[in-house]
Amino acid sequence: xxxxxxxxxxxxxxxxxxxxxxxxxxxxxxxxxxxxxxxxxxxxxxxxxxxxxxxxxxxxxxxxxxxxxxxxxxxxxxxxxxxxxxxxxxxxxxxxxxxxxxxxxxxxxxxxxxxxxxxxxxxxxxxxxxxxxxxxxxxxx
Amino acid sequence: xxxxxxxxxxxxxxxxxxxxxxxxxxxxxxxxxxxxxxxxxxxxxxxxxxxxxxxxxxxxxxxxxxxxxxxxxxxxxxxxxxxxxxxxxxxxxxxxxxxxxxxxxxxxxxxxxxxxxxxxxxxxxxxxxxxxxxxxxxxxxxxx
Numbered sequence: 398x399x400x401x402x403x404x405x406x407x408x409x410x411x412x413x414x415x416x417x418x419x420x421x422x423x424x425x426x427x428x429x430x431x432x433x434x435x436x437x438x439x440x441x442x443x444x445x446x447x448x449x450x451x452x453x454x455x456x457x458x459x460x461x462x463x464x465x466x467x468x469x470x471x472x473x474x475x476x477x478x479x480x481x482x483x484x485x486x487x488x489x490x491x492x493x494x495x496x497x498x499x500x501x502x503x504x505x506x507x508x509x510x511x512x513x514x515x516x517x518x519x520x521x522x523x524x525x526x527x528x529x530x531x532x533x534x535x536x537x538x
Numbered sequence: 539x540x541x542x543x544x545x546x547x548x549x550x551x552x553x554x555x556x557x558x559x560x561x562x563x564x565x566x567x568x569x570x571x572x573x574x575x576x577x578x579x580x581x582x583x584x585x586x587x588x589x590x591x592x593x594x595x596x597x598x599x600x601x602x603x604x605x606x607x608x609x610x611x612x613x614x615x616x617x618x619x620x621x622x623x624x625x626x627x628x629x630x631x632x633x634x635x636x637x638x639x640x641x642x643x644x645x646x647x648x649x650x651x652x653x654x655x656x657x658x659x660x661x662x663x664x665x666x667x668x669x670x671x672x673x674x675x676x677x678x679x680x681x682x
Binding site: 401402404405406407408409410411412413414415416417418419420421422423424425426427429430433434437438446447448450451452453454455456457458459460462463468469470471472473474475477479480481482483484485486487488489490491492493494495497498499501502503504506507508510511512515516517519520521522523524525526527528529531532533538 | 540629664
């Protein structure tokens with residue numbers, strides 16, 4: 398527990414370096430929802446290979462780390478309704494807002510982009526209220 | 539080809555960072571959002587750590603061009619429309635419910651077990667339906 402923030406900072410630096418490589422080398426903004434969503438709705442057809450290769454990296458590195466560092470308990474909810482509702486809301490919401498924690502959060506805030514800052518305030522507030530409602534009042538999660 | 543190698547490197551760093559930072563652990567994400575419970579500040583360190591190299595990178599874009607050619611993304615307009623707010627609120631609700639967002643959802647696919655697969659499938663469905671939901675929003679509520 399006391400060392401969690403060190404891993405957080407270390408992992409955060411890796412995430413930021415990934416974003417820096419994607420920006421400085423390819424001229425692209427590293428937003429997970431945009432890269433994935435553009436493949437799903439077809440709007441990113443022209444850059445499909447770049448998107449697929451990026452996502453392959455996101456998937457493969459953690460996969461390769463599992464035999465070296467052991468599995469991670471992700472404490473994921475096992476209530477199917479919660480998982481489906483959560484996934485649908487994240488999918489629809491990030492595409493309507495045109496960004497998520499990586500695009501609006503990491504890439505937007507580091508550029509002092511007002512849209513990124515406002516989006517981050519709203520999704521953290523909405524997430525906080527949701528946890529209060531569903532954990533402390535309804536006891537579902 | 540160069541573009542694809544850099545994309546793989548960027549994605550690999552992103553995925554590794556998500557795993558190392560603990561952001562694929564839904565308990566840490568919900569712990570950050572749960573200010574009335576056992577509050578977990580890890581996410582702030584992750585965000586802070588990620589913003590440092592990214593802020594340097596934005597500085598380095600000034601007066602330069604991307605390594606593989608083309609142009610850097612133009613400064614987006616600063617309009618705070620309905621879609622930004624409505625979309626972010628919907629996203630935040632899902633994020634709070636399940637403790638996952640799009641990046642960690644991809645990074646944890648190989649080790650999160652069936653709950654992560656269910657979440658991922660629903661998220662893809664949501665992304666697929668988003669243009670229709672956006673069209674419906676446009677019809678019912680004026681954008682400005």
